[in-house]
Amino acid sequence: xxxxxxxxxxxxxxxxxxxxxxxxxQNGQLDNLRAQILGGVDTPYEKGIFNLEIIVPERYPFEPPxxxxxxxxxxxxxxxxxxxxxxxxxxxxxxAWRPSLNISTLLTSIQLLMAEPNPDDPLMADIxxxxxxxxxxxxxxxxxxxxxxxxx
Numbered sequence: 001x002x003x004x005x006x007x008x009x010x011x012x013x014x015x016x017x018x019x020x021x022x023x024x025x026q027n028g029q030l031d032n033l034r035a036q037i038l039g040g041v042d043t044p045y046e047k048g049i050f051n052l053e054i055i056v057p058e059r060y061p062f063e064p065p066x067x068x069x070x071x072x073x074x075x076x077x078x079x080x081x082x083x084x085x086x087x088x089x090x091x092x093x094x095x096a097w098r099p100s101l102n103i104s105t106l107l108t109s110i111q112l113l114m115a116e117p118n119p120d121d122p123l124m125a126d127i128x129x130x131x132x133x134x135x136x137x138x139x140x141x142x143x144x145x146x147x148x149x150x151x152x
Contacts, residue, residue, distance in 0.1 A: 003060050004030060010102050019108045024054070031056040033065075035107055039150065040115045044142030045073070048150030052110070053082075054103065064089050064097040067106060074138075074145035076117045076128035085123040086113055 007030050014024045021038040033054035039045025051070040057063045067089060069082035077085040087096040088109050122128030131138045 003056070003058070006061060007031070007056060010104065014104055019104055019111070021111060022104075022107045024103060024107060027053075031058075031060075033103070035067075035103075037107065037111050037114065039146060040111065043115045044139045045114055045146050045150070047152070048073075048146035049152060050114075050150050052107075056103075061099040061102070063091065064095070064101075065103060065106065067110065072145060072149040073114075074127060074142040075114065076119050076122040076124050076131050077113055079123040083123065084110060084113070085118075085121055086110065 011024070011026060011030075011033075014022075018024070021040070022035065024033055024035040026032070027034045033056065035052040035054055037050045037052065039048035039050065049071070050073060053068055053070050055066040057065065067084060069078055069084065072080070072082075079085075086109060087094075088101060088106060089095065089097065091097050117128075117131055119128040119131045127138065127141075130141070
C-alpha cells in the first residue's frame with residue numbers, strides 16, 4: 001500500500017514538475033516505468049534521446065528500483081546490456097541507496113553520470129581506459145553512438 005501511494009505521488013510530481021531534460025511515465029503497470037533522458041549540452045550525448053526501463057521492486061522504497069538503458073550508449077559506467085554502475089542504485093554497504101531518495105533523484109543522478117563519467121569505477125574497462133588516456137577518441141565514439149542510436 002505504502003509503495004503504491006508513494007509511486008503514484010512520485011509519478012504525478014514527475015509529470016507536473018519533471019527535472020530538466022527528464023521525462024518518466026508508467027508503462028502498463030505501476031511498477032513498470034519508462035523514462036527518457038536528453039543528452040546534456042556540451043557532452044558527447046548532446047541531442048540524443050536515451051530511453052530507460054525502470055522496474056520498481058515490491059520492497060520499494062526500502063530497495064532501489066532496477067534501472068537500465070534501453071538505448072545503447074558509449075559510456076564507461078554503462079554496459080552493453082544497459083546496466084548502470086552507480087552507487088545510489090545499490091543497497092548499502094556497497095551502495096548508497098536510501099528510502100529518502102526517489103525516482104526523480106535517481107534519474108537526475110544518471111543524467112549527471114552521463115555528463116561526468118566515473119572512469120575509476122567502470123563497467124566497461126576498455127571504454128574507461130579510452131576515457132582516461134585518449135579522451136578525443138572517447139568523445140568521437142560517444143558522439144557516433146549517440147547519432148546512431150539516440151538520434152531523433
